[in-house]
Amino acid sequence: xxxxxxxxxxxxxxxxxxxxxxxxxxxxxxxxxxxxxxxxxxxxxxxxxxxxxxxxxxxxxxxxxxxxxxxxxxxxxxxxxxxxxxxxxxxxxxxxxxxxxxxxxx
Amino acid sequence: xxxxxxxxxxxxxxxxxxxxxxxxxxxxxxxxxxxxxxxxxxxxxxxxxxxxxxxxxxxxxxxxxxxxxxxxxxxxxxxxxxxxxxxxxxxxxxxxxxxxxxxxxx
DNA sequence: AACTTGCGAAACCGAATGGTTGCACGTATA
DNA sequence: TATACGTGCAACCATTCGGTTTCGCAAGTT
Numbered sequence: 396x397x398x399x400x401x402x403x404x405x406x407x408x409x410x411x412x413x414x415x416x417x418x419x420x421x422x423x424x425x426x427x428x429x430x431x432x433x434x435x436x437x438x439x440x441x442x443x444x445x446x447x448x449x450x451x452x453x454x455x456x457x458x459x460x461x462x463x464x465x466x467x468x469x470x471x472x473x474x475x476x477x478x479x480x481x482x483x484x485x486x487x488x489x490x491x492x493x494x495x496x497x498x499x500x501x
Numbered sequence: 502x503x504x505x506x507x508x509x510x511x512x513x514x515x516x517x518x519x520x521x522x523x524x525x526x527x528x529x530x531x532x533x534x535x536x537x538x539x540x541x542x543x544x545x546x547x548x549x550x551x552x553x554x555x556x557x558x559x560x561x562x563x564x565x566x567x568x569x570x571x572x573x574x575x576x577x578x579x580x581x582x583x584x585x586x587x588x589x590x591x592x593x594x595x596x597x598x599x600x601x602x603x604x605x606x607x
Numbered sequence: 608a609a610c611t612t613g614c615g616a617a618a619c620c621g622a623a624t625g626g627t628t629g630c631a632c633g634t635a636t637a
Numbered sequence: 638t639a640t641a642c643g644t645g646c647a648a649c650c651a652t653t654c655g656g657t658t659t660c661g662c663a664a665g666t667t
Contacts, residue, residue, distance in 0.1 A: 405511035406655080410580065417584065424613065436656055438615060457613050457664040465587035472585065474516065475578050478523065481571030512625080530643065542626055544645060563634040563643050 398447035400470045408432065409440050413449065413463060420453065420460040504553035506576045514538065515546050519555065519569060526559065526566040 404410055412426055423441060427434040441461055444450040449467045453460045510516055514536055521527060521535060529547060533540040547567055550556040557568045 399511070399513075401513075401516070402511045404580070405505070405508045407505075407507075408655085410507070417587070422613075423615090432655085433657065434614080435616090435658080439655075442615080459614070463584075463587070465584045468581055468584045469588050471577065472581050474510070475574055475581060478569075478571045478574045479578065481523070481569070482575050514625090528643075529645090538625090539627065540644080541628085541646090545625075548645085565644070 398443060400447050400449060400467055401474075403444055403447045403449055404471065406440070408437075409444060412437070412440060412444065412461075416450070416461055416463045417465070420462045422458050422460055426461070504549060506553050506555060506573055507580075509550055509553045509555055510577065512546070514543075515550060518543070518546060518550065518567075522556070522567055522569045523571070526568045528564050528566055532567070 404413070408430055411430065415421060415426060415429060423434055423438050426441075427437045430437065441450060444461075445452065447467065449464055451462045451464050453462060510519070517536065518532055521532060529540055529544050532547075533543045536543060547556060550567075551558065553573065555570055555573045557570050559566045559568060
């Protein structure tokens with residue numbers, strides 16, 4: 396099935412998985428211990444993350460280590476980035492407002 | 502209902518709405534003309550965007566203009582940002598690899 | 608060879624999603 | 638006042654989602 400990165404990160408458990416494997420690759424069993432769900436449920440999340448290429452598999456023996464493919468995260472960053480100016484200039488406007496109030500009080 | 506920004510941007514139509522109203526506030530009717538769905542469907546999307554505070558309403562007469570609240574987008578940026586180094590250093594490694602090959606050929 | 612371990616896939620289930628149609632209500636206009 | 642317009646809301650529907658339980662299979666272990 397055609398998967399979408401935005402849909403993949405919509406689920407909080409999947410965001411948790413992403414954060415966990417960012418620093419170190421992990422197996423489904425190891426991941427399942429960190430969440431309050433079954434291994435199979437984690438496996439389904441990993442399937443979704445794999446389908447949209449947010450995650451890569453690396454099999455060693457009967458264990459499968461899941462790595463993060465951070466490059467794919469760039470798609471989200473590209474969507475967000477155009478709006479960065481908007482919220483940062485908003486803070487600047489607030490700063491200006493505050494400094495104006497400060498100057499008036501003098 | 503408790504809404505989540507990540508879930509809000511998971512839908513492509515909602516991302517389209519966000520992009521459209523980023524530059525200029527728009528009414529539901531005006532938005533509906535830009536998509537291949539009914540006005541009511543757009544209205545439901547706007548409700549979801551409003552509930553997670555990605556969007557603000559401004560009523561003038563019988564028209565309601567929807568503005569983007571870009572500040573809320575920062576929540577997504579905060580999640581993405583820690584991974585930026587990972588994909589950027591990956592590009593750097595590729596650059597190093599390429600320059601090494603180039604040097605060896607000399 | 609028999610057993611255990613780690614894993615994915617399939618079947619099933621309740622809840623949520625995204626869409627539609629029909630309606631109600633306030634606001635402008637004739 | 639009667640009519641048209643802009644909008645949100647409720648009811649309904651097919652599909653998807655996230656979870657569980659059960660199973661099959663390959664890889665180690667005894």
